[in-house]
Amino acid sequence: MMKRFFLLLLSVVIAVTAVAEKTAKRLKPLKGRIVVLTFDDATAGQREVVAPLLHKYGFGATFYVCEFPGFEDKTKYMSWDQIRELDEMGFEIGNHSRSHGQMSQMTRKQIGSETAYIEDKCALYGIPRPVTYAYPGYDNSPEGIAVLKERGYKLARHGGDKPYVKGVSDKMLMPSYGVVDARFETPEFFEKALDEARDGQVVIFCLHGVPDLAHDFVSTSPENFEKLLSMLKERKCKVISMRDLLKYDL
Template identity: 30%
Template structure:
């Protein structure tokens, strides 16, 4: 009971301090309506550079997050605050790890535990059930869960969900939920799309299954202005795990948009006729810039708060991204990324 009372007191104290900050005119520096979410997979497994972060890189990340400018919160708490409209500390960060590889248990968790840094582990249940080489065991996952690590779902077999039938997608979710209940005594509230891939039907299936939020692998700052089932995360690996990119992610500001067209990320027309409407508090629409890795800077037309982005040619490959930025206050950048999928 004492710990519970202390927790309630600390939460009340933080809220009071935020109210005082707003009243004294410094609330913008102390409170925020967004958070940066980092995504990792493997740790020190240099055979897999696209999903691995080198240990010296990860150590540097943790040192930066400890610098005092950042607040690392559990992902469920961030979602709760965003959904309820409660202000978060500025530069709030969440750490997420996908796939439950063994190096999470051997390398990442000891470091995070020593620093008392919370994180969320997204698990696909079939590799764990099969005792697949290089993955954690249920005993190890239970050990993390008992220590306060949040367990999220990533289906049963980790499929490309937009390429399978919606009936199979629903079965993937239901069967994995049954395994979570059997092994952990709970079913997760948070969902991560395998490979960051989904379509509108998959989103609906995730919502119908009772998940309160779902996460992709497109870069951007999480805020929930346009919903909580396509929340972005910054992927960190050997190539994209430099300190400069980490700084860009954890110092970022949200670029809030809605009325996105096309609504679905599956490309029925390629190149897409892409556009969105900026939120009223996005005060520099004329400075919006959008980029693609193949075509570089893209043509952007601004009409009031509406932005129309045109690509000079098709988006090639299975996955392609368009990232849009806008300058914010204090030299920080607003960021919105969208991933498109070719069937």
């Protein structure tokens, strides 16, 4: 009787281990030159300029959308119909909060409603519920991070001009390199950053408008943007969205 019980237990353990191994195997190893492109604030031009260029290069990307104060001005910001088109083109729509406020200055309740607003808008437009988040102005708080986890967010983007390093970086505070026109005056910035795209690491770039008609100081010209795209192509980088990273063993 005892022997039969142990044999049964052993076979259960073997079966569970096999399933666990299979699940682990499904994740791709974090190898090669993996680069993530992210675009914030739903600025005009992300649909008309950025998306077609990304398509031309065969690159994936994430668009972190919000309704920045002044969102009504469609010369500066995309419409929700355009945001839906980005989703239909295969790009990821991520959450950048409703009104781009400072997370550290908000209550849990406020953070919840700011986050839910974008989720509801996505649902209304048939866009998948966001699973990744970008902190407005990189500002965050432990309470805010807890709210995001409760709502099912798997990855969140921060700043810092350094790579994501497996086993070291926090998945809810993933570092990124900020890209604006001034960066192109020192091409070493990109060379150094792209050297960090290697096994066990991911380089995430954070861009805004191309160009940014709402906030000049974060603008990247279409010419400079194409320079970045050709650098990524030259180095044979695998350019994906934040959501795509979830397929990897981070």
